[in-house]
Amino acid sequence: MSRVCIVCASTSSSRFKARGRFEVRRCDGCGLRFLSPQPTAAELDELYGESYFQRAEPGAPGYDEYLKEIGQLRAMFDHRVSLLESLVGGRRLLDVGAAAGLFVERARQRGWDASGVEPSQWASAQARERFGQPVATGILRDLQLPDGQLDVVTMWEVIEHLPEPLEELREIRRVLSAGGHLTLSTPDAGALVSRSLGSRWPGWGKVPEHLWFFDKKSLRALLSRAGFEVVTVKYVPLIVSVGYFLDRVSEVTKFPLGRFAPSALKSRSIRVNPLFDLFIVARAV
Ligand SMILES: [Zn+2]
Numbered sequence: 001m002s003r004v005c006i007v008c009a010s011t012s013s014s015r016f017k018a019r020g021r022f023e024v025r026r027c028d029g030c031g032l033r034f035l036s037p038q039p040t041a042a043e044l045d046e047l048y049g050e051s052y053f054q055r056a057e058p059g060a061p062g063y064d065e066y067l068k069e070i071g072q073l074r075a076m077f078d079h080r081v082s083l084l085e086s087l088v089g090g091r092r093l094l095d096v097g098a099a100a101g102l103f104v105e106r107a108r109q110r111g112w113d114a115s116g117v118e119p120s121q122w123a124s125a126q127a128r129e130r131f132g133q134p135v136a137t138g139i140l141r142d143l144q145l146p147d148g149q150l151d152v153v154t155m156w157e158v159i160e161h162l163p164e165p166l167e168e169l170r171e172i173r174r175v176l177s178a179g180g181h182l183t184l185s186t187p188d189a190g191a192l193v194s195r196s197l198g199s200r201w202p203g204w205g206k207v208p209e210h211l212w213f214f215d216k217k218s219l220r221a222l223l224s225r226a227g228f229e230v231v232t233v234k235y236v237p238l239i240v241s242v243g244y245f246l247d248r249v250s251e252v253t254k255f256p257l258g259r260f261a262p263s264a265l266k267s268r269s270i271r272v273n274p275l276f277d278l279f280i281v282a283r284a285v
Contacts (some may be wrong), residue, residue, distance in 0.1 A: 006031045006166045006212075007221045015197050019207045030221065033189055033213035038163060047209060053099070067100060069125070069241060072269050076239040077106040080156070081280075085110070087232060087281050088181040090151025094140075096172070097158035101127025101135040108133070108262075117143055138258040140168065145175040152176075155184040159219075160210045169226035176284040182228060183281045185236060190215025192275035202251050203276075218278060228282035237273040242266050 004011055010029025013036075016049040019025040025036045026271075039047065053066040080103070091113050095103050098116025107114035116135035118124040127135035127217045136143060153172045162168050172182055187203045187210075188194060194201045203213065214222070220230050238245075242267030258266065 003036075005029055005032060006034075007124070007218050007225075008180075011023055013166055017204055019205065021049045022207050024204055024207075024213065030218060031215075032218045035208060038211055039208045043208065044163070048120055050120075052120060053123055060150075064254070066123070069244060071104070072241060072244075073102050073238045074106060075269065075271075076237075077103040078233065079239070080154075080236065081106050081110050081112070083236070083279070084152065084154075084183060088183070088188050089175065090180065092150050092177075093152040093154065094143075094150050094175075095154045095156070096140050096168075097155055098127060098133075098135045099123045099162070101131050101133030103154065103156060104133045104135060105131055140171055142173075147174055148177045148180075149175050150177065151180050153180075153182045155182070156205075157187075159184055160186050160206075160212050161215065163211060166222060166226060167211060169223065169228070173227040173284050176285065180284045181231075181281055182223075185277055185279050186214055186219070188215055188235070188276050188278040189213035190217070191235075191278075193276050197252065202248070205251075214278075217277065219278070223280070223282045227285060230280060230282045231283045232279070232281035234279050235273055235275045236277050236279040237271050238277060239269060239271045242270055245270060245272060262271050 005027045008027065008030035010027055012028040013025040014028060015023050016026040016033055023036055024033050026033050091111065093107055093112050093114040095114065095116040098104055098118040101116055104114045104116040116127065116133065117138055117140055118127065118135050119139050121137055124135045124137040127133045153176060159165050176182065181242055189203060194203055216233055223230055242261065243258055250257050
């Protein structure tokens with residue numbers, strides 16, 4: 001089945017990599033890689049149920065235990081709040097795909113008028129009940145915000161999950177004030193590490209949760225279609241436990257490095273920049 005490319009409107013694509021009943025296809029027009037077929041609404045509901053943030057089986061989609069790395073997540077979000085402070089004006093912020101509200105928490109602690117929206121019932125309830133953060137259950141459109149309501153929208157590792165990213169970006173453009181900013185992060189399918197690992201890049205394995213595998217060029221084009229001008233592109237560091245980091249490296253090397261590291265070491269935090277987590281700031285034009 002052919003579909004119209006969200007970036008260049010081509011209807012022609014070729015198989016890049018097969019995975020189970022899904023395949024990653026490559027647009028013949030612009031090179032954007034995307035999942036085919038796209039999961040149904042019912043499959044997505046099932047995927048993002050309670051187990052997504054605390055999966056029982058290694059290798060299943062989602063996170064082993066999202067809040068296990070809470071100290072590292074807070075440190076990473078503190079770093080992102082500090083990046084925003086030097087790049088954008090205005091303090092009315094909405095975090096789309098806010099998970100358990102930790103970015104909202106860090107932003108509010110630094111004086112931002114921040115809130116969030118998150119489709120996962122479990123994660124949004126954690127945000128409200130455990131962390132006391134204003135995170136609504138649902139998606140951006142459910143909030144029915146008036147035009148020009150916000151100065152900043154953030155989306156951390158979210159856009160690659162959205163069935164209709166162009167429509168979502170246009171909705172974000174609508175609710176941003178003139179000159180407001182969208183800030184997002186997503187894995188870069190065109191990064192050096194992704195290109196050098198080729199089809200072994202673990203990023204291709206995030207199926208069926210990742211529907212799009214963007215790079216700098218395709219994101220720039222998509223943002224432009226939605227009424228944004230990119231002002232900053234960089235790679236942001238990950239702050240994770242040594243154990244988490246070793247697990248990710250093991251996925252690539254197929255060698256269980258973590259088994260040989262003492263647990264005192266594995267619980268320590270490290271800051272690493274693998275130069276694949278794209279951080280983009282775009283201004284509403
Ligand atoms: Zn295309």
